[in-house]
Amino acid sequence: MSDIWDGALRLDFAAGEEVYGQEESADLIYSLVKGSIRTSHLLADGRRQIGDFYYAGDVFGVETGPAHRFSAEALTDCEVIVVKRSGSVAFESGRVEKLVWAATATELARAQTHMLLLGRATACERVARFLLDMADRFRGDLVTLPMSRQDMADYLGLTIETVSRMLGRLQADGVVEFAGSRRFRVRHHGGLTRLAAA
Incomplete structure (x- = not known):
């Protein structure tokens, strides 16, 4: 093609x-x-x-x-x-x-x-699924998101405050680690997968 x-x-x-x-x-x-x-x-x-x-x-x-x-x-x-x-x-x-x-x-x-x-997904599940998809697409230790948090919120049907809160929770739980607002690494792939599939 x-x-x-x-x-x-x-x-x-x-x-x-x-x-x-x-x-x-x-x-x-x-x-x-x-x-x-x-x-x-x-x-x-x-x-x-x-x-x-x-x-x-x-x-x-x-x-x-x-x-x-x-x-x-x-x-x-x-x-x-x-x-x-x-x-x-x-x-x-x-x-x-x-x-x-x-x-x-x-x-x-x-x-x-x-x-x-x-x-059907909760706010945490939506954000986890989004991050998992991004990590799978942009393979590597550190993933750079091309979109803003507002873009994520508008895609996931959430407020920007909710997205920020869920990202903070995932980081506090040791599932992901953010280096700035648009760069992250997955620290616990199994945990992120479980949250995304819940």
């Missing part, structure tokens, strides 16, 4: 820059080469819901309708490649359609996991 990106447009985005906006046309599909992306939906009352976070190798921006329901913003400096859903050689050959189906299946699985997390 990688040949679909051959000759595709490469774009660079600085941290904080919008990749696409909520309600904008969804005729492009994006593949993240490097960096981190956050998708979010702004509600009518001004509240924000984080849809998901994307990292190098992820495909994002795939929609079932003609417009984006979420906006996408670079959390860090990013390199992105894009391909048009319609009118391209890849589209005519059916390769884009296959990519859309694969990306849609991945998005559905992610949405179901997120729904279970929001619907």
Whole structure:
């Protein structure tokens, strides 16, 4: 499937820059080469819901309708490649359609996991699951989170105060250790796994 990106447009985005906006046309599909992306939906009352976070190798921006329901913003400096859903050689050959189906299946699985997390997990379980996922994705002794605590809170359906309190509890219990607000190491992997799976 990688040949679909051959000759595709490469774009660079600085941290904080919008990749696409909520309600904008969804005729492009994006593949993240490097960096981190956050998708979010702004509600009518001004509240924000984080849809998901994307990292190098992820495909994002795939929609079932003609417009984006979420906006996408670079959390860090990013390199992105894009391909048009319609009118391209890849589209005519059916390769884009296959990519859309694969990306849609991945998005559905992610949405179901997120729904279970929001619907059934306690605050501590949500934060533990999030940290475990980040540690599994960014392997190494010290994990650097590209997102803020407010981003974590908006993704987990919690307040920033609750997220900070749960992080403090996990650190006090010796499960994780923070070196600043965005860098942590897992001190007790089994304990974090048990909390995340509770």
